[in-house]
Amino acid sequence: MFYFLSKTVGYIVNIGLVHGVVLLALTALICLRRTRRFALAGLVVVTVLSLLITVFPLGAFLSRTLETRFEKPDLDKTEFAGVITLSGSIDANGFLQRGDVQFLSAPDRVFTMLRVANKYPDKPVIFTGGDGVLNDRGFSEANVLRDWLYDSKLLTPNMHFETEVRNTYENALNSHKVVYGNWPELAQKPWLLITSADHMPRAVGVFRQVGWTVIPYPVGRLTSDDIHLASLNVSGGIKSLSRGLREWVGLTAYYLTGRTNEWFPGPMPVAPDN
Secondary structure: OHHHHHHHHHHHOOHHHHHHHHHHHHHHHHOOHHHHHHHHHHHHHHHHHHHHHHHOOHHHHHHHHHHOOOOOOOHHHOOOOOEEEEOOOEOHHHHHHHOOOOEOOOHHHHHHHHHHHHHOOOOOEEEEOOOOOOOOOOOOHHHHHHHHHHHOOOOOOOEEEEOOOOOHHHHHHHHHHHHHHHOHHHOOOOEEEEEEOOOHHHHHHHHHHOOOOEEEEEEOOOOOOOOOOOOOOHHHHHHHHHHHHHHHHHHHHHHHOOOOOOOOOOOOOOOOOO
16 A cells, blocks of 8 residues: 555656646636636646746755755775665666666666775675556566666676565665575675665665665765755756655655654764763
8 A cells, every 4th residue: 555655646746747737727727618717817826836936946945955964975984784776767668668778867876886886896786676666567677777787798796686676665675685685694784875865865764764774875966055046947946846845755654654763864873982
């Protein structure tokens, strides 16, 4: 049930989708004489809200709060047993329709994994990801990436792939089982966690909840240090708001269902020196 709700709510908080549906509905109502006045008033309201979304950087504020929650550590000064990289980089539709491997939404996750895997060849590197949709399409991002890396001669012996997971909670749970099954001596040690900066708070909370000690390594930050009034870019403003709102809704849902023990997970407190 949680998986079904998590995917359907994603469509609800997609501001771009909702915006388009509302505009189509209002346009259709304008064509009907009885509802024309109501539809015109609604169209004015939607237009004003669209302009406000583009001018006031609410989406950037929501995303920046997430993206700056964790600082990126210096790996040369960090002790970690292995690496976990979360999926979400490859366009599933492009692969299923044309067989193309396209890195669209979060390519930094894969590129960072490649760099770390080559720099630390003695540490296991796990990429975890199946297909995050309701219907079974026969797609597994981990399988596709493994084949692409092999064909590109980029696959390293320390890379391992978990292929069945569908969301962040399953990322943590199944990867934990992989570690216990293959490297039980490393299961209680800190692991480096690679995912997008805005997704990191939710990921950290979930991994902690299932018993992982993780060191966040956020990548792919999209917001700037200075938030200012945006330009009149309706599609950009709506996309930014959808991205930030989706993560905040996800954080809330995971907390209310017990998949994290904090609503907004943050850095672990540093123990004071004796």
